[in-house]
Amino acid sequence: MPKPSGRPVYHPAGHDEPLRAVLQDLKAGRWVSTRNLLTETPDWGLWTQRTQILAAAVVGSDVVHIWRAEEPYSTSAAVLHTRVLVERALRAHRAGHRRTNDLWRDAVAACAAASSLSPEDPVPWICLLALAQLDEGQRWDEHRVAPPEPMLFPGPWQLLAEADKRDPGNREAYHRMLQFVYGRRSGGPLTEAYNFVQWAVASAPAGSALHLLPLYVHVERYRREAGNERALDLHWISEDATRGALRALQLWFDHALPTATSLLDLNHLAHALWGAHQFHDASRVFEVLDPFYTVVPWTYRTHSPGDADAAAELFAQARSRCFGASRDTR
Template identity: 70%
Template sequence: MASDNMRPVYHPAGHDNELRAAVQDLRTGRWVSMRNLLADTPDWALWTQRTQVLATVAAGSDAVQAWLSEEPRSVAALVMHTRVLVERAVRAHREGHARTQELWQQAWEACGTAARQAPADPVPWVCLLALSQLDGRQRLEEHRLAPPGPMLFPGPWALLSEADKRDPYNREAYHRMLQFVYARRADGSLSEAVNFVQWAASSAPEGSALHVMPLFVRVERYRRENGHEKALDLHWVTEDATRDALRALQLWFDHAVLAEASLLDLNQLAHALWGSLQFEAGARVFEALGPYYVSVPWAYRTRSPGDAAQAEDVFLRARARCLAAARDPRGGPDG
């Protein structure tokens, strides 16, 4: 049961206790827990999520390289090595590092090797999608293929299709495609992003995290506005915004395995329900979050989006409002 006074905590592993233990060991340079965790990971969706988190932690060390050197025939080690190289290339691109092109090439080659060695694994294809955002001008042919439907854009559709074959509606694959949309133009065409997430969610089954994606695009739209908090306050009480929030609740949250749910998705949904005054429904999501939170999108409701303390304060106020409505339904508009 969530408490109004419980301080929020950020941890990349969220509710995944086994992943949290592996992350702790990885931060000290130990890789055996990571190997054992991945060996026991039961499905591609969780595999994708766990390898992504582990790569963000391992990118600043040589722990994965040590594992691969110790067990050169390990396919899991090879996939994690690819993950780390891709993470480093994406970071270098974001920071405008002089070695970006070199790191990109290394990562791209590693993706090809991993795809051949692990033909059933969606992660090498997800990694190629992650690298596609480095090609904002779409110079590579594989990044400007014709789209599968109207109102969509030329892009790396074959890469998305390969990931989809291996793990249909893979959450990270579609979010990487969304990042490509933002990167392909200087203004990161938001109309194309809206069309993409609506297309993606339209065919996704119940329980798929793709139903949350429209909420991400709505926040991105208003992130780019001046006066973030005012724009968001006005935006979420509109009929279509409320509809998006409730659809994500009904089609994703009500059917999802919440123990494996992305903290990003849970925070986006909690924020959208609170913003659209659906306080009782929001309380359910805050209960599922427990002590865990991420600063986005809460930071965009502050005067200083880079101030973590302000973001935490907004999160706490939203949680308190929703939990209060759940205790006294007569006090909320959705009661």
């Protein structure tokens, strides 16, 4: 019988214990365990996830630069270096930094170099997809390719195809494309995003994380419409939102290996099921999450969006509500 745990914990590595240990080493400036972990990473999906988390952890340090100086021919070091440059360019863009264009050019060059070193790796193409959102006016030809279906939008479809060819249904690749959609200046309110995720999930097999994409768009809509609390609460029990949550449960959660999945995906699913009053099903997701949580999407249901403590408190309240309802039905 599920029981509410203590205060939820945020950690970027979540249930990935080897990655948690490596992150500790990186904080101390030690990179050897990172090299070993990446060498032993068994598939492109996990490789993508780990390199993204590692880069975010070292974006403000020179540990990868030191590693590359020691092992200049290391493919893993080159890919992580590319990740770091891309993350720096994205952060500079969000901050309106005057060096954004320089950082952007450096990141694009690093993507090309990493792709040459490891042609089968989807990450350099995913990185180019991430950088596409900096081209808000879609000035570059590769960012306004004709879509595969008429209801979709011109965009970096060839970049997505290259990532998809190397790792079909790669979670981050499709999320990067969704972020690109959010940044487009044309189109109605989230219409293009809804069209994109429906297109993506239509051919996704059972167990694919792409089945979570509609939940992210629901959260984005909720975030943009914040202000009318009653209407926002009704948003989550609408037929469309409830159907999306249950489909994600059945087509992803019931087939995936939960401990190897994204914490963000698990949190979005628990959040959607709780919001749809599907408390018993939500309790199953909360059990798998224990003891971890992520600030998003819970923060958007609080009075202080961005406040990690408020998000953790709401997460704990929702978890208790769902575990309580689950016990009552036994």
